[in-house]
Amino acid sequence: MIQVASNCVGxxxxxxxxxxxxxxxxxxxxxxxxxxxxxxxxxxxxxxxxLSLPASGAVKKDLSAYKGVWVFIEISDDGKSQKVRPVxxxxxxxxxxxxxxxxxxxxxxxxxxxxxxxxxxxSQYGTDKIYAVNGPEYxxxxxxxxxxxxxxxxxxxxxxxxxxxxxxxxxxxxxRISSELFVGLTADxxxxxxxxxxxxxxxxxxxxxxxxxxxxxxxxxxxxxxxPNVFKKVVTTPGKMAQVVTEAIAIPPxxxxxxxxxxxxxxxxxxxxxxxxxxxxxxxxGMKDQNGFNLLEELAADLGGAVGASRAAIDLGLxxxxxxxxxxxxxxxxxxxxxxxxxxxxxxxxGMEHSDVIIGINKDANAPIxxxxxxxxxxxxHQILPRIIEQIKKTK
Amino acid sequence: xxxxxxxxxxxxxxxxKVDPKTGTLIRAGVPSILNPYDHYALEKALDIKAKxxxxxxxxTMGPAQANAVLxxxxxxxxxEGVLLADRALAGSDTWATSYALAMAIRKIGxxxxxxxxxxxxxxxxxxxxxxxxxxLGIPQxxxxxxxxxxxxxxxxxxxxxxxxxILEADLPVLVTMTMPHDYAPKYPSFMAAHKAQDKVTLTWSxxxxxxxxxxxxxxxxxxxxxxxFPPPARPKGEMFSGSAVELADKFVxxxxxxxxIK
Numbered sequence: 001m002i003q004v005a006s007n008c009v010g011x012x013x014x015x016x017x018x019x020x021x022x023x024x025x026x027x028x029x030x031x032x033x034x035x036x037x038x039x040x041x042x043x044x045x046x047x048x049x050x051l052s053l054p055a056s057g058a059v060k061k062d063l064s065a066y067k068g069v070w071v072f073i074e075i076s077d078d079g080k081s082q083k084v085r086p087v088x089x090x091x092x093x094x095x096x097x098x099x100x101x102x103x104x105x106x107x108x109x110x111x112x113x114x115x116x117x118x119x120x121x122x123s124q125y126g127t128d129k130i131y132a133v134n135g136p137e138y139x140x141x142x143x144x145x146x147x148x149x150x151x152x153x154x155x156x157x158x159x160x161x162x163x164x165x166x167x168x169x170x171x172x173x174x175x176r177i178s179s180e181l182f183v184g185l186t187a188d189x190x191x192x193x194x195x196x197x198x199x200x201x202x203x204x205x206x207x208x209x210x211x212x213x214x215x216x217x218x219x220x221x222x223x224x225x226x227x228p229n230v231f232k233k234v235v236t237t238p239g240k241m242a243q244v245v246t247e248a249i250a251i252p253p254x255x256x257x258x259x260x261x262x263x264x265x266x267x268x269x270x271x272x273x274x275x276x277x278x279x280x281x282x283x284x285x286g287m288k289d290q291n292g293f294n295l296l297e298e299l300a301a302d303l304g305g306a307v308g309a310s311r312a313a314i315d316l317g318l319x320x321x322x323x324x325x326x327x328x329x330x331x332x333x334x335x336x337x338x339x340x341x342x343x344x345x346x347x348x349x350x351g352m353e354h355s356d357v358i359i360g361i362n363k364d365a366n367a368p369i370x371x372x373x374x375x376x377x378x379x380x381x382h383q384i385l386p387r388i389i390e391q392i393k394k395t396k
Numbered sequence: 397x398x399x400x401x402x403x404x405x406x407x408x409x410x411x412x413k414v415d416p417k418t419g420t421l422i423r424a425g426v427p428s429i430l431n432p433y434d435h436y437a438l439e440k441a442l443d444i445k446a447k448x449x450x451x452x453x454x455x456t457m458g459p460a461q462a463n464a465v466l467x468x469x470x471x472x473x474x475x476e477g478v479l480l481a482d483r484a485l486a487g488s489d490t491w492a493t494s495y496a497l498a499m500a501i502r503k504i505g506x507x508x509x510x511x512x513x514x515x516x517x518x519x520x521x522x523x524x525x526x527x528x529x530x531x532l533g534i535p536q537x538x539x540x541x542x543x544x545x546x547x548x549x550x551x552x553x554x555x556x557x558x559x560x561x562i563l564e565a566d567l568p569v570l571v572t573m574t575m576p577h578d579y580a581p582k583y584p585s586f587m588a589a590h591k592a593q594d595k596v597t598l599t600w601s602x603x604x605x606x607x608x609x610x611x612x613x614x615x616x617x618x619x620x621x622x623x624x625f626p627p628p629a630r631p632k633g634e635m636f637s638g639s640a641v642e643l644a645d646k647f648v649x650x651x652x653x654x655x656x657i658k
Contacts, residue, residue, distance in 0.1 A: 018533075214619050225507075
């Protein structure tokens, strides 16, 4: 909490400056309460410099007090019904491995409306415990409401690891929480493991062809976000029921400051759902222009697949950003993946390497993409694809 | 109405070099640009300025040469620029960066709307915007494609999984912007750049913004690089070369072999 020196004159400037309502005047002195986040907003407005923050931010914590691998479970909503977004099961499956290595519990954390319907489903992935915050006020995602609920739970139960899906919600929520807790947060991890009691978070780094292991040795909990399809979901405890801990947490006043006017879910054909497609045809810089991508669209239509693109092609404006395959885009795990004119930077590779059959077409025989291909074709996709499309049409 | 846009200078390359000892980026020798998401956020702020007469202040953190993105922003129509530059800020991860930027925003003082790009293309974390919002104690809306503001509220169109949402929020609020996929950044005319030369930029140190030395730079950064390594090598698969016709026919044969087509 903020420190108040004896020279406080009780002017009240800090009370109105505090964004958290954490200060009040008692006997003409400023007094902070438990809502104080030590943001320091009051320090600069004090005319007599009576307020100060504790000297060190990096307070040494007793790390052994932090136990448990948590997964934030996101609920998806298509406007008609709600269900658990499958990435939650993927994270629980990986979380089970981490929890076993640490000798700790695996816990699912679910915030929403009518959440008991999800308990059985969530329990199947080796989940020991479910922390639930349940109520109609949590029906729609709201940053302030969800962040407050998560922070309240984390402060009460002290997990050592918290994993979030790297979705629009996970990426909105997790940095808000890490900021408040003063802990690290590693985005879009492609690998997670335990080394000497620390969570090792692997991700491609710096946009180049290099990987980095990131750790947060002095801070708990250790927090990561992971894209859908990076880890496989594995049911390990069918029929088992996890222990459920329900917490009643009130919505903070700030939640009312942001209001949903309406929600629109795009009508997308199954073919357009890159992350669920069984066949993915992807193009890179080598496809050069829209004509090149038209060939990919045609091949995808013939094979019942979806079209994606490498970052280089996205940067050229050949496809919208939501069709980017790679670490900072969509991760796919398709049955067939055809990479056309993609050189194969690591940030692309990590987004598609889990596909079953990978075929590459590239003019450069030394392109790194061929290192992950089951079949590599050295040639110009612009010349090869028209005949492939023609031949496939003949088989129908 | 006062708008602050947080911007970042980023290397104009996806192939940057890494210091093998520290595991951090070597920026020297790589040409720099204004992060495209921030560029878009700035243009949106200037649209609001054109409509409401808002004052637009741009803020960046970085070395002295990051002043170049402030000059660009001023030439595009921003009113004031602040550079937060201090060796003590080096090594800041997203936690320490968002704390420092929030402290600088407090020193700027007046703000109703803070705009950020959704992420910087050299880090891809999308964490700094929400971090700033937390440190200021204000709400955030992330991944917005469009924004409209009046004196007391904003209305935004925000990306969500599989669709979008229209939201309204009371000021003050922090909004992070994504950009349309066909977005082409605007650049100032020579005349506009010339006229903007009279506009001043301020340079502040960590002490100027009253930052807690334990919360900035490496000390204020919970994350550490454990090691940097090349991606694991794998054996190559079956390789084919030949004429376009030969390759196409081989390709179709493989689709049959893998039971993709009959």
